[in-house]
Amino acid sequence: MKNSSHTSPPKLFSHLYIERSVLDHPQTQMIRAKFGESQVIVIDHYKEVFNRPSQSFAAQSRSKKLILARKEGKFLHEGSQYSDGFDHKQFFYASSVMGCLYDCDYCYLQGLYPSANTVLFVNLEEAFVQLLPYLGEDTLVATSYDTDTLAIESLTHQTREWLAFAEDHKHLHLEIRTKSANIKSLKSIAPNPRVTLAWTLSPQEIIDVYEHATPSFEKRLSAVEEAIALGWKVRLCVDPVIYTEHFDSLYPKLIDQIFETIDPNAIEHLTLGSFRMSQNHLRALKKLRRSDVAFYPYAVRDEMVTYPERIENTILETLLSKALVYLPQERIRTWQRQL
Amino acid sequence: MIYIIAALDAEARALVDYYQLKRDSALPYTLYTNERIILLVSGMGKSNALMAVSALLGWKIPKNTDILINIGICGAPAAYEIGEALLIHQIQDETRRYYPDILYTHSLRESPLTCVDEAQSALHDAPVDMESSAIFQAASRFFKLHQMAFVKIVSDHFAPETVSKEGVVELIRSNLDALDEVCSALEHVQSPDTLYTEDEYKEVERLKSYFTKAQGSALDDALNYFRLKHPTMPLPAYPDIPDSKRERKRALEELIAHLTA
């Protein structure tokens, strides 16, 4: 048999699966125009592609496809115990995207979803309608909770839409968590003090091994710097910390590197947290056998896996003592299991 | 191993010549093989395809690096040229739809395909064949969706009476390059999901036999951790396993600590 040289993976989103009901949605049309060369496959419901049996998450991660769909039902979900609601009266996360462009080995999405493809719900306008009844009081919405919305912002413009919506609703606070370095969408909008941009930063050595397809540390840091200069509120997250043999040097060095560039007074908080996950998600991660992160001998408590207490304490103490060089305690938030 | 499924003898003929396949009588179906390829002639229609593919895959269970290709002719609307090879990205069978994953680049035209019960003279919006949905159903119990491809060659514009046996042989023969291209692209995206060589696997199983199920699964995790973390390093030598239950437990703890250090 002759060997042809098809070694390069297809372009990102080489296939667009589009629900018939959103074929005419303006966002669908915008995306189709952007991906003019992609194959368009018309489907009835996103689940017939996203939920197929016999998919390989690992193989699909190397060639992600995009599914455009209409969300039926709830866009908003109550915040979970693994996250920090920052003491707002109400905390929701919005799920307008399923799946993520990035591919972090420690990501629970691998255990949550049967597919590595991305579903984009284009009818975001309905999320705003659903949110309206809550906006009489202080409400935090995490818009990038099960995904990294900024990573695909140039495609979706959803962050732009959230920011425009937040401008008109004075009790609405947004948190946009990201590893992206693309902050173009923020440049044309006046900074809103009720919006927090939360960047996850990791040592480059950890990015190289565990955070596939994400921007480098340097690029993320430049984006942070730029967002601050534009006047946006920024929170930095060194979370999840992955415990490796060089942990002692990698993470303290990371904190030094951050604050060599970023003025500590210019950020709201620094969040520190070690890797944690629900036991069910970890089980699913193990089945994929993609990364050592899934197989560490974690401790299990109340259906949650964490590093054993001794290591978890070492992680937090090491990071905290370093962070305290730059920030007062009250501006450092730590995630630690409730004993 | 490459599993090729064709419905007709005429579709198989060019493949037998090209890949130098030999008749194999292991199953009560027409089967041709060489050391890399198994070609099955399933017979026409969905039920023949379902039974033949199930029998083949039950007999020779594929590995996770194997691939399956269904090659055959199809009727198509006039917008498709006769003789054109299509790579199918959606198979419609009445209300059900099936989607092979295309995770590679290729030069074929992609198309949806409708799977019907009889040769069609009536016009359809998409190309039609008579086996693909059944092959997909049977094969997807054994293969992941990115291990399968459906290559269809346009034989007529909904005028099946114009298609001769010789014509079919020629249609396949003139698209062998396209088939080769899909085979090699498909093979390229497969990766084994086993972490151990066969010898290592045997050794791991032997070691686990000394422990309880829960201990064995903790050991499995630690070994997987070690292998994924240090992919080029050999697994460490195993200690002698003590007889006493308590000592065994301690030896296991030490081994796990060593593997995950």
Ligand code: SF4
């Ligand atoms: S960026 Fe976040 S959501 Fe995306 S893969 Fe990484 S951990 Fe998961």
